[in-house]
Amino acid sequence: MKPTGILFFPAFDWAISPTHPEREERLLYTRDQLFEEGIMDLPGIKEYQSRMATEKDISRTHFCVPDVESRITKAHLVSAGSALVLADAFMRKEVKNAFAIIRPPGHHAMTVSHGNRGFCDINNEAIMVEYLRQHYGLKKIAIVDTDVHHGDGTQEIFYHDPDILFISFHQDGRTLYPGSGFMEELGGPLAYGTTINIPLDPGTGDYGIHYILDNLVLPVLEEFKPELVINSAGQDNHFSDPLANMNFTAQGYAILNQKLAPDIAVLEGGYSVETALPYVNMGIIMAMAGIDFSNLQEPGYKKENQSVAARETGSLDRIVKTQLRNFRSREEKVADNRKTGQTFFSYNRNIFYDTDYIHEEQKLNLRLCQNCGGYRSLSSAARQSDGAYYKIYAVNIPIYACEKCQAEGMELYRQMAESGKYDYIYLQDHPRDKFHAFNVKLLQEKVY
Amino acid sequence: MLLGIDVGGTFTDGVIFAQGEVIARVKQPTDERNIKQSLWSALDELLLKVDKDDIERVVLSTTLITNLLATGQGEPTALIMIPGYGMPYGEYNICEDTFFVRGFMDFRGREIENIDQDEVRDVLREITKRQIHRAAVVGKFSNRNHIQETMIKNIAKSDFPELDIYISSEVACRLNFPRRAVTTFYTAMILKEWNRFADEIETVFKQRHWNGRVEILKADGGTMTLDASRLQPCETAFSGPAAGNMGALALAGEAVNSVVLDIGGTTADISLLIEGKPLYASKGAKIDGRFTHINSLAVKSVPLGGDSVLSPDGDPLIRAYRLGPAACFGGDRPTVIDAFNVAFDLGIGNAAASYEKISRLGEQSGKPVQEVSRNVTDQVVLKLRAEITAMFREWEQEPAYKVWEVVNRKKFTLQRIIGIGAAAEAIIPLLAKDMGIDYLYHKYSPVANGLGAALVRPTIAVEVHIDTQSQKYSVNPQGHFGVIEKNSRFGLEKAKALALECLKNAAADRGLAHMTPQAQYYMEEQFNIVRGWDTAGKIFDIGIVIAPGFVEQFQGVIK
Numbered sequence A: 001m002k003p004t005g006i007l008f009f010p011a012f013d014w015a016i017s018p019t020h021p022e023r024e025e026r027l028l029y030t031r032d033q034l035f036e037e038g039i040m041d042l043p044g045i046k047e048y049q050s051r052m053a054t055e056k057d058i059s060r061t062h063f064c065v066p067d068v069e070s071r072i073t074k075a076h077l078v079s080a081g082s083a084l085v086l087a088d089a090f091m092r093k094e095v096k097n098a099f100a101i102i103r104p105p106g107h108h109a110m111t112v113s114h115g116n117r118g119f120c121d122i123n124n125e126a127i128m129v130e131y132l133r134q135h136y137g138l139k140k141i142a143i144v145d146t147d148v149h150h151g152d153g154t155q156e157i158f159y160h161d162p163d164i165l166f167i168s169f170h171q172d173g174r175t176l177y178p179g180s181g182f183m184e185e186l187g188g189p190l191a192y193g194t195t196i197n198i199p200l201d202p203g204t205g206d207y208g209i210h211y212i213l214d215n216l217v218l219p220v221l222e223e224f225k226p227e228l229v230i231n232s233a234g235q236d237n238h239f240s241d242p243l244a245n246m247n248f249t250a251q252g253y254a255i256l257n258q259k260l261a262p263d264i265a266v267l268e269g270g271y272s273v274e275t276a277l278p279y280v281n282m283g284i285i286m287a288m289a290g291i292d293f294s295n296l297q298e299p300g301y302k303k304e305n306q307s308v309a310a311r312e313t314g315s316l317d318r319i320v321k322t323q324l325r326n327f328r329s330r331e332e333k334v335a336d337n338r339k340t341g342q343t344f345f346s347y348n349r350n351i352f353y354d355t356d357y358i359h360e361e362q363k364l365n366l367r368l369c370q371n372c373g374g375y376r377s378l379s380s381a382a383r384q385s386d387g388a389y390y391k392i393y394a395v396n397i398p399i400y401a402c403e404k405c406q407a408e409g410m411e412l413y414r415q416m417a418e419s420g421k422y423d424y425i426y427l428q429d430h431p432r433d434k435f436h437a438f439n440v441k442l443l444q445e446k447v448y
Numbered sequence B: 001m002l003l004g005i006d007v008g009g010t011f012t013d014g015v016i017f018a019q020g021e022v023i024a025r026v027k028q029p030t031d032e033r034n035i036k037q038s039l040w041s042a043l044d045e046l047l048l049k050v051d052k053d054d055i056e057r058v059v060l061s062t063t064l065i066t067n068l069l070a071t072g073q074g075e076p077t078a079l080i081m082i083p084g085y086g087m088p089y090g091e092y093n094i095c096e097d098t099f100f101v102r103g104f105m106d107f108r109g110r111e112i113e114n115i116d117q118d119e120v121r122d123v124l125r126e127i128t129k130r131q132i133h134r135a136a137v138v139g140k141f142s143n144r145n146h147i148q149e150t151m152i153k154n155i156a157k158s159d160f161p162e163l164d165i166y167i168s169s170e171v172a173c174r175l176n177f178p179r180r181a182v183t184t185f186y187t188a189m190i191l192k193e194w195n196r197f198a199d200e201i202e203t204v205f206k207q208r209h210w211n212g213r214v215e216i217l218k219a220d221g222g223t224m225t226l227d228a229s230r231l232q233p234c235e236t237a238f239s240g241p242a243a244g245n246m247g248a249l250a251l252a253g254e255a256v257n258s259v260v261l262d263i264g265g266t267t268a269d270i271s272l273l274i275e276g277k278p279l280y281a282s283k284g285a286k287i288d289g290r291f292t293h294i295n296s297l298a299v300k301s302v303p304l305g306g307d308s309v310l311s312p313d314g315d316p317l318i319r320a321y322r323l324g325p326a327a328c329f330g331g332d333r334p335t336v337i338d339a340f341n342v343a344f345d346l347g348i349g350n351a352a353a354s355y356e357k358i359s360r361l362g363e364q365s366g367k368p369v370q371e372v373s374r375n376v377t378d379q380v381v382l383k384l385r386a387e388i389t390a391m392f393r394e395w396e397q398e399p400a401y402k403v404w405e406v407v408n409r410k411k412f413t414l415q416r417i418i419g420i421g422a423a424a425e426a427i428i429p430l431l432a433k434d435m436g437i438d439y440l441y442h443k444y445s446p447v448a449n450g451l452g453a454a455l456v457r458p459t460i461a462v463e464v465h466i467d468t469q470s471q472k473y474s475v476n477p478q479g480h481f482g483v484i485e486k487n488s489r490f491g492l493e494k495a496k497a498l499a500l501e502c503l504k505n506a507a508a509d510r511g512l513a514h515m516t517p518q519a520q521y522y523m524e525e526q527f528n529i530v531r532g533w534d535t536a537g538k539i540f541d542i543g544i545v546i547a548p549g550f551v552e553q554f555q556g557v558i559k
């Protein structure tokens, strides 16, 4: 039996600020617990070493403004690189599954990165997905976001991508950051139904999450048939988390991972550093490695707190029915959207970066292609935290783009570079695995 | 004069070293059934050659504990564990007489669940009923708070005085509960036997009217006093490779990145010297397949030695065993050494015998003698090179937990092979040439183990874990727990000063007070404990060590 791969990278020398929840201490007690339990000595566990992600790895997913070097810290490169180490280990069949216990986290980071959003600068899972598609030819991948916060960054990155199934369950966005993740957010016109949101009432416990898992998440995965399942493994659903109001336990997390059986799990949030993280991380490892976790219990656990309110089951059932229907109608809906006769689908939006207080204005265009998921382009403008103002234009040609979309996307990049209306022009050319950044003022192009 | 003896599995070697030279040496086969006899006969042979009053210090290294541990021979010992919540108890399959009792401590040393004194008494009663007179007690996170282990010890003291109790917080105080359990269990099991041996050592020297300093070599390449070894006998296991590695370092003279290759009759032991320091096994020494808290060198043993037999059917050509000496030393079969002898005209022993056996081998496979011998030597080089490369890669793959460490990761370049052991002289020149690096084979290489033992200095390491919110600190490996005053300005400097103080105390306890100026910090970690948006305290982990090195008298080997 192959071992479970673990990469533990607590970034003991990195914090957003000394008392911020995302600080050096965050995984200290997890280290104590894992080391005291002797987890890394077990024959069923193989510990891996971090590496830095390259600028190209980052550019495959993000448009970093103005560039990767100045936007992204070394800590983020190591965190993202750690996920890639495990992706390699899994694809080379060295491990049966793998868990990256890493920080800084990433699931609030969107395609364009002007700064830090929800403690995230770059999206570790999304970077890993693009890496897996490029290096190992994977096509269909599912990301299940089990963090208490809506994984809005991951959702945004793959919103128009019909091959990436993104499922997020989280505390209802009306009661918690980032205030999104409602059931109506189902994916773009050509990727309808491959984004599934499951907003849960505050106070939902083990029972509720397992009800959702058994009746919605697992059936959807079964029907989508992904080649790889990623757990975007936040731990802030725990009853002791200071930033949220859910009622999940370490046992609950272990059973969740046993049922979901992710190929790769990547740590996201979770800020109950003493009462939850040491035990939840143990639970996830034990479940993934097939170790009996019946003796796992965190201090403060009370069985009576897990009794189920009737109200809870009613609303859960409604979510399950609605989202199963939405998911199962996805092909029909996409076909309808292609018949509208429009060539482009576009919208404007504002994105707020809570950590860095940045307001980004964005306009997105998606080509409503008859043959593929379409290429997308976007313009974005923001004043960054150091006061610098950037106006950029970016084109994304996805890996599955048809010839026409590829040609049009590249032509658009050339036109915009000559238009003089922007400071930087970017192109993600996934089919050729080339990533361009053009500095308009200096007339310099960098290609990764 | 410094005297060192290493009783290894195959050979016992010893030296007396003075003024840069080995002035007396002995090398003889070890009698595995009587290790002590091998030790005392080597000692007596050396003592004959000098005036014993000139000997300042004696260091002994033996396989006594290694063998005891390997064969599981020791006193019957029980293990009492306080695992609390976490891993299933089934994982702790350490010994037959294992008992689990209630109790739960967390990582901050907070008692989450108390022990049940009646349950403890029942367990102790059952242990004595089984005619077992010693027990190891190990609690999860007892290194952060020893109260539950101590309570069990006290209950035994008052109610079951015939039972000797060893608690893990006094034996090995680092994180890793299973390793603490294994280390404490084996310490309890072999302590009596080791103390009998320590008594014998004292008697032997008394009989020889010598009353200087006797030290015991440890697995980490340092020594400890005989008295200190009485409490921590497990540290004396696996000292042989440490002796060889430190002996090689003494011969090398400079701190270049080297691989130490100890090639004996049946095996080649590979260890590393990185920037002049021995490389440690990242997970501690293994006993009976289980990791321990014994700090030991990283050693890879490859079943390939000078006497490895060559087989006529050629698949594989080199066998992983020995059937007597090489043909050039009167053996009746061709061996690896014979092949080197022929291929490079080394003139070792009776070279004609080597030639004859290798030609016979050639006839059987229809190949000329030169081709057969070169085939063997190429395979030996290929195999050793692959093992050395794999060992580096493993070392380079060690996990790092800080951004700084990952960004500034060093790339290792190997500069030299240092050969020790009987067969190294013939093999390493070719290997070094193949790898494109230097090699060193010194005239003292055959007694490098004895030399290492003679020259190394004592080592001692202390790790202090300080929690200013709970106002407590704990010290590994002494198992000392202390209280700090409430002081909002307890910073890194104070934490380091406290660690130094702890090291001084530990050194004084071990008769090493004079060495504290050589202590170095090797770990300085601090974390803010934040509750809400305020800093509620700090956690420090400070490590300070008197690292492996040589005694002051040693100023190098005369070239």
Ligand SMILES: [Zn+2]
Pocket (backbone or CB within 6 Å): A147, A148, A149, A234, A236, A268, A269, A270
């Ligand atoms: Zn979160």
Ligand SMILES: [Zn+2]
Pocket (backbone or CB within 6 Å): A369, A370, A371, A372, A373, A374, A375, A401, A402, A403, A404, A405
């Ligand atoms: Zn297209």
